[in-house]
Amino acid sequence: MAQAFPYTYYACNCFDSNTSGKRAAAVLQEAADEDEGTFDPRSPRANYQLYPLEHLLYCEDCQQIRCPRCQIEETLNWYCPSCLFEVPSSVVKSDGNRCNRSCFSCPLCTSPMQTFSLDPTGESGPPFILECQYCRWSTVEIGIEFEKGQGISAQLARIGNGGKPLPSHKERDKERERRKELEARKRDGRELFSPSTETTHTDKDEGPPSHDDLFASLSAFYKSQVESQTSASPFSSHDINFSSPSAYSRIMNLYSTSGPKKKQRPKPTAMREAASALEGLTLHDPSADTAAIERLKRDGWASTISPAQKRAQPNPSVRFTSDLRPLATLLCTKRSKRCRSCRQILTKPEAKITSTRYKIKLLALNHIPRLSIRALASDTPVPGSSRPPAKVFDYNALKPGIPTHFLFHMSNPLFDPIKVTLATPSTTPGKVQSRVTILCPQFDVGANTDIWDDALNMPAKRGSLLSDQAPQIEAGKIWDRGRNWTSVAVEIVPGFLDESARVEAETPGRGGPLEEDDDVLEIPVFVRIEYEADTGADERGLVDSKGGKGEKEKREEAFWTVVGVGRIKGS
Amino acid sequence: MSRPVTKKPAAKGEYIETDSGNKVSRRSAITGTANITLGGRTVIMADVVLRGDLHSTRPTASSSGKEGTPTSISIGKCTVISTGSVLKPPCRMSRGVPNFYPMKIGDNVFIGPNCVISAIAISSHVHIGANVTIHAFAVIKENVKILPNTVVPSAMVIAPGSVVGGRPAQIVGEVGEGWGVSGGGAGNGLGVGGGGEEKWVEGGDLRELVRSIK
Ligand SMILES: [Zn+2]
Numbered sequence: 080m081a082q083a084f085p086y087t088y089y090a091c092n093c094f095d096s097n098t099s100g101k102r103a104a105a106v107l108q109e110a111a112d113e114d115e116g117t118f119d120p121r122s123p124r125a126n127y128q129l130y131p132l133e134h135l136l137y138c139e140d141c142q143q144i145r146c147p148r149c150q151i152e153e154t155l156n157w158y159c160p161s162c163l164f165e166v167p168s169s170v171v172k173s174d175g176n177r178c179n180r181s182c183f184s185c186p187l188c189t190s191p192m193q194t195f196s197l198d199p200t201g202e203s204g205p206p207f208i209l210e211c212q213y214c215r216w217s218t219v220e221i222g223i224e225f226e227k228g229q230g231i232s233a234q235l236a237r238i239g240n241g242g243k244p245l246p247s248h249k250e251r252d253k254e255r256e257r258r259k260e261l262e263a264r265k266r267d268g269r270e271l272f273s274p275s276t277e278t279t280h281t282d283k284d285e286g287p288p289s290h291d292d293l294f295a296s297l298s299a300f301y302k303s304q305v306e307s308q309t310s311a312s313p314f315s316s317h318d319i320n321f322s323s324p325s326a327y328s329r330i331m332n333l334y335s336t337s338g339p340k341k342k343q344r345p346k347p348t349a350m351r352e353a354a355s356a357l358e359g360l361t362l363h364d365p366s367a368d369t370a371a372i373e374r375l376k377r378d379g380w381a382s383t384i385s386p387a388q389k390r391a392q393p394n395p396s397v398r399f400t401s402d403l404r405p406l407a408t409l410l411c412t413k414r415s416k417r418c419r420s421c422r423q424i425l426t427k428p429e430a431k432i433t434s435t436r437y438k439i440k441l442l443a444l445n446h447i448p449r450l451s452i453r454a455l456a457s458d459t460p461v462p463g464s465s466r467p468p469a470k471v472f473d474y475n476a477l478k479p480g481i482p483t484h485f486l487f488h489m490s491n492p493l494f495d496p497i498k499v500t501l502a503t504p505s506t507t508p509g510k511v512q513s514r515v516t517i518l519c520p521q522f523d524v525g526a527n528t529d530i531w532d533d534a535l536n537m538p539a540k541r542g543s544l545l546s547d548q549a550p551q552i553e554a555g556k557i558w559d560r561g562r563n564w565t566s567v568a569v570e571i572v573p574g575f576l577d578e579s580a581r582v583e584a585e586t587p588g589r590g591g592p593l594e595e596d597d598d599v600l601e602i603p604v605f606v607r608i609e610y611e612a613d614t615g616a617d618e619r620g621l622v623d624s625k626g627g628k629g630e631k632e633k634r635e636e637a638f639w640t641v642v643g644v645g646r647i648k649g650s
Numbered sequence: 651m652s653r654p655v656t657k658k659p660a661a662k663g664e665y666i667e668t669d670s671g672n673k674v675s676r677r678s679a680i681t682g683t684a685n686i687t688l689g690g691r692t693v694i695m696a697d698v699v700l701r702g703d704l705h706s707t708r709p710t711a712s713s714s715g716k717e718g719t720p721t722s723i724s725i726g727k728c729t730v731i732s733t734g735s736v737l738k739p740p741c742r743m744s745r746g747v748p749n750f751y752p753m754k755i756g757d758n759v760f761i762g763p764n765c766v767i768s769a770i771a772i773s774s775h776v777h778i779g780a781n782v783t784i785h786a787f788a789v790i791k792e793n794v795k796i797l798p799n800t801v802v803p804s805a806m807v808i809a810p811g812s813v814v815g816g817r818p819a820q821i822v823g824e825v826g827e828g829w830g831v832s833g834g835g836a837g838n839g840l841g842v843g844g845g846g847e848e849k850w851v852e853g854g855d856l857r858e859l860v861r862s863i864k
């Protein structure tokens with residue numbers, strides 16, 4: 080998806096794992112030490128460190144921006160995004176991360192499915208079906224109808240495709256026990272067969288066991304293995320080897336309601352693996368492949384499902400549309416976030432599912448000045464309106480070789496005035512080299528005031544504070560200034576797209592044929608801010624705006640941003 | 651981005667402003683005005699179609715007892731409906747007769763140009779991009795962003811804080827904690843200063859945007 084120009088992304092300092100947790104000063108020092116300190120927005124790594132300011136948090140203890148990579152998430156609760164009901168974590172553990180309140184999505188197109196009555200009398204009685212209103216796929220296509228319009232989840236769990244009933248958990252367990260006994264009796268009666276011949280003819284009569292059958296058998300087998308081991312030897316538990324009981328019980332715990340056993344685990348004597356179909360072993364059956372190929376010949380590709388559809392199915396081995404099942408909606412989570420280095424809580428939403436409020440929310444945009452760019456010769460268009468503004472600047476067609484003026488606009492969310500220093504490389508990195516000059520790279524930005532001050536002084540203070548003189552483009556002078564914002568002019572000479580071949584000749588490795596998005600003009604801008612803050616008065620809400628009595632502490636902050644100016648027009 | 655051809659603005663000014671500050675374009679097409687409520691400071695741009703005439707025809711045995719005019723579309727405060735969008739209350743056939751259900755749209759909702767909306771409810775602080783289609787009975791919860799050209803299938807519920815896109819719509823992300831918070835300062839969007847900068851953000855308070863529309 081194309082991002083609308085212009086935009087600004089902020090780089091989190093954690094991109095270099097060595098710098099995480101370092102103060103701004105250290106980062107600055109490092110930047111000064113390095114000769115090639117320029118941030119390259121085109122490096123593959125940049126994909127993982129650039130964020131819009133709205134997505135970044137701020138740790139007040141570390142005085143650092145925190146991006147998704149340097150946060151820790153903690154799940155507060157689980158809920159279904161479709162019916163918006165909370166699901167207790169115990170249910171998530173036992174039943175999995177899908178909604179069991181009859182929320183289903185279409186296995187073909189992912190749209191939500193609705194229950195409809197197929198009642199021939201028109202009285203909305205049985206039978207019922209699930210149907211997708213988007214692509215019109217319905218459970219009729221897999222031969223499933225429901226007797227009741229309520230409790231679809233429970234009904235669906237008991238009906239297989241084609242309408243044959245599915246056994247419940249308990250029935251499965253009983254059936255398995257019965258067969259095991261049968262087998263044991265057979266074995267007693269005759270000579271012992273080798274295990275391999277024994278397994279091959281377990282249930283020839285009923286076709287291969289289903290995915291659910293196998294999972295249940297395997298699960299029961301491992302459970303019995305773990306139990307037989309835990310009671311035995313008294314050794315310590317800390318080794319988690321492959322094939323050790325502790326590894327199994329850990330995995331088993333992922334799929335069961337019962338909590339982890341706190342008992343000391345015995346030293347593992349390697350456990351045996353499932354050796355028969357009743358224990359969950361599946362042997363590859365070549366005849367299934369032949370059948371699939373025959374079916375492909377007969378029905379064609381149209382009867383198969385796409386990789387995405389296959390991935391969404393609970394049974395990963397389905398191949399044909401006739402095997403599809405409606406998908407119970409996947410649950411979502413509400414999460415709180417912590418700073419990865421000091422564990423301070425950065426955001427904490429209210430636990431209630433319907434609430435969108437936060438108890439704690441430390442946003443970067445309340446701590447970091449916002450840098451934005453716009454063309455000097457442009458009005459801001461009114462979005463959605465058909466009337467274009469008087470002057471429109473086309474950010475998608477920057478003219479190569481023509482010096483064009485832009486404005487960097489810096490607004491300050493802090494309640495202290497800041498000193499800003501901007502730095503850019505004189506030519507942009509990448510194959511197309513554009514020249515960039517910030518006419519006034521060092522300037523001050525006034526303090527933010529609280530909204531009541533602002534509201535009271537609105538007519539006088541909202542706009543420009545330099546209204547008596549017309550703004551002009553002059554080196555070392557700011558363009559315009561308001562209460563908590565300052566703008567400076569930037570001259571950009573977009574590079575020529577066809578010159579990259581020449582660049583390649585001069586500095587090998589930089590030029591070469593253009594690839595997708597090489598015509599996007601992005602400028603890395605290093606921002607350093609300095610300000611004096613009241614010590615020990617971080618909670619701005621508690622400090623009265625006059626402040627004064629606390630001692631001042633010098634602070635600085637530094638980070639890279641990437642400003643997307645636009646797309647250079649080809650000649 | 652291509653812009654539609656400029657039409658000459660109406661001589662009297664594009665918008666009729668009501669007492670509560672609603673701005674309704676003279677070039678919008680609104681039917682069944684009596685069945686439509688606007689919350690104040692809401693903008694209806696040119697070529698927008700509001701089908702207020704499609705209201706419930708069921709005999710309403712309302713608890714209050716009075717036979718008032720049925721509401722078919724209610725729109726909250728500071729909501730912007732952009733050019734060329736169509737709002738049509740959702741319809742369901744019952745016993746062979748079409749029955750319309752009232753559509754409710756919250757505060758500070760931005761609906762982009764050329765959308766077709768038949769949702770049953772759109773909560774506050776929702777941003778809908780251009781050319782979006784929302785089918786009947788979809789429910790869009792708070793703080794949702796719908797990317798341009800998305801088709802939201804009927805009866806889909808979009809959970810708070812989701813970003814959706816695609817045809818049919820799928821959840822593609824979360825809006826993040828900073829959604830709707832104006833940059834550059836604490837407070838409700840008053841903190842950011844002029845200089846030609848946008849004084850509103852997607853999902854935020856749209857008062858400034860409404861003010862700038864003339
Ligand atoms: Zn980070």
Ligand SMILES: [Zn+2]
Pocket residue numbers: 159160161162163164178179180181182408
């Ligand atoms: Zn659900």
Ligand SMILES: [Zn+2]
Pocket residue numbers: 185186187188189190211212213214215216
């Ligand atoms: Zn579908």
Ligand SMILES: [Zn+2]
Pocket residue numbers: 138139140141142418419420421422423
């Ligand atoms: Zn921290």
